[in-house]
Amino acid sequence: MTFKDQFRFVRQNMKKNKSRLFMTVLATAIGCAFLIVLASVGFGLHKSIISDMMENQMVTQVEVFGKEDEKANMKSLTDEDVAFLENIEQVKAVTRRNELQQWPNYEVDGYEASTQAIVTHFPSEMKADFELSSGRLPEKENEVVVGYHFAKELMKGVPDGVDAYEEDGTIKKEYAYNGNLLNSTVNMTVIKNQNGKEITETIPLKVVGIAKQPGREWMRESHVFISESILKDVEAFTGVKGGASEMYDGGEIKADAEKTYDYIRVYANNVQAVTDITTQLEDKNYMVYSVASEMKQINAIFLIMKIGLIFIGTIALIIASIGIYNTMTMAVTERAPDIGIMKAIGANPKTIKNIFLLESSYIGLLGATFGTIVAYGISYLVNLALPYILKAAFEDAAPEGLMLSYIPWSLTLISIAICLLVTIFSGLRPAKRATKVDVLKAMRREV
Template identity: 60%
Template sequence: MKLKDQYRFIRQNIKKNRARTFMTILATAMGCAFLIVLASVGYGLQQSIVKETMEQQIVTQIDVYGKEKGNNYEALTMEDIEQLEKVENVKAVTRKNQLRQMPTYTIDNYIAGTMAVSTYFPSEVKAGLELSEGRLPENPNEVVVGYQFANELKLDTEENVYDEETGEVKEEFRYSGNLVGKTITMTVQKDMESDEIREIPLTVVGILEEPTKEWMSDLNVYISQDVFEQVEAYTGTPGGEIGIDPDTLESNQVESFDEVQVYAENLEAVQGIVDELGDNNYATYSVVSEMKEINTLFTIAKAGLILVGTIALIIASIGIYNTMTMAVTERAPDIGIMKAIGANPKTIKKIFLLESSYIGIIGAIIGTIVAYLTSMLVNIGLPLILEMAFNDEMPEGLKFSAIPWSLVVIAVGICLVVTILSGMRPAKRATQIDVLKAMRREI
């Protein structure tokens, strides 16, 4: 019996029982769509979280928190910086120290209180530092400021200068001039018990680029190491910290850094650098390591969701089994004739397996189309519903559902396996029909 004749035989049976076959295909399609949509939630949230994490951080950046010595972690020193710079595929090693008191900055009749950070600009430039305007410092008393620093400069008045809703400085009280080329005065305290202060004039020569995310802000003033040391010498404490007695401090303290980042030449080199630093007892963090953990977590979640979705297909397989059993019963005379004229039992079994596969393929195609439509509606409608329900705006670019081709292949594969297994028993039963009984419709 030719394959073309087998398909003709299958189509004839489907035409005879359109309603029953349609309901079976519908149940299969619903099961397949449920599997895909359910698993797509895991894929969608994974994509959103990975995208958000990648946008928030430079993927080639490795944060180094300290070096393990015994049971403790020690702050990194210049010796460590030199060692880190020698690691293969390292492009730059940046280091920062934050002033341990909050200075005030004044220009004309405007004032702001924000952090001062000492940084080594040559390594920052290697790492990819860019300015929105101006240039990098060339002299000790030249500084660059964060993109939002000017918004923090407010008129020095007793009036309420802050907007009650946003918490930002009102437009009419905010500094509106161009800071580049202007001199600001940084005021630091000597200690908490006296009113003694020191004023250090600083020239703003550049403004950093705007942070990549809307919710991020950079208000810092980036000072030179010379200015940082001036404040330390004035207060007599590390980092210009106030509230501690300089006489209680050790005199032989080694200069260390609050924040150290290693930048790899490319993304592929990150993991190798992390592994080497780990072998040398450095405590590190990189976005690549976080991606591994996120992907592992979501792989487990997606596997669980696919398993739950498969249950729906297994339930649909009951309908397929019933449909195929009825088909064998109704076509007993046809099977008897086929066996009487010498049809191979394998051919008869193949016909019924093809029919159950046909139901599975049609159901999978319909289910996939429905799943894609549902996914689109979920991504459009669910954020609107949540925003209305909780009166809170959803993060931009958040995806609740995503259907990659791999998920479609997995779902269609599971659907076919389930439908074929459902047709195995009825197909085997068809090969066992007695010819004489079949002709008398006695099975």
């Protein structure tokens, strides 16, 4: 008996009791849909978090904060370290920055703001894909680039005791700066404390570029990116290393001191190279951090979560398998005469067993197909309704890119495979029973 004949025989017999078949397939479809939708929550949250990390942080970036010597003392990073890092295979760029050790006050057209100044090496920054929304890179010592939100920090004319900010944290229109910063002069005022007195120095800076807006709306970039010469001017004024307003331990400026950096960022050519670069740096006693290592931990947590959800969803399919078992048991009883005839004409017991296993598999395949279609529909509706639900519940917009339910092809295939295994296992015992039917009893419809 060929497979085609077996399949035709199964379909003919299944049509004899359509209502029972429908309920069995329905139960299997519900179980399969429950498994997929439940597990899709883990896949959706995982995808949302990883996507968010990849957009908000450079996944190819490795931050280097310092290096331990043989006595486990932390050493500052120098040009020698930069040269070593640039020669590592798969390294795209090595940026280095220093932070001005005070927050200067900035003034333009009477508007003022206080924010951090960062000494930036622009050639390496451009290799690392530092982008501008407008303007150009600095070419002269007094030229600077400002962060995208720097202008939004400027304000003036705020009366004493008046709150200048809106509920969302932005400055009220009557106090906010609305001019064009590009090519304007910004006066940076730094201070030093001398004999209990505060002395100020103003350095004029020309804004020639504005950094690109960060990837997320809630991220703020209001730094002022200054040159090494501006840092030296501030250090000359304060007499303290890093331009701090007061002397601190190790803050003495030495003419022959080696140039150091507060932190260095290494950018790999691709995500796959980050792990290898991080390992090499750790072996050389560098203190490093990369998003890739954090992603590895997150992936492990979500893997456990997804396995747990799939396991819970499988329980629903196991419950549905009880219905399949009952259906197949009744099918064996009802078809006893047919089984007797097949055995009488010399049908192999294996063939009879395969017919009933084929029937249970067919029921499982139908249930898995309909269940998958329903699961995709539910997933779509959930993601569509989620922003409205969160807005109604919390009176705030949902995070950009949030996806509660996501069904990859891998989940679909896993769910279908589990569904088929459960249904085949459910039909295994009734199929074995069919092979043991006595021919004479079957012909008398006794089994």
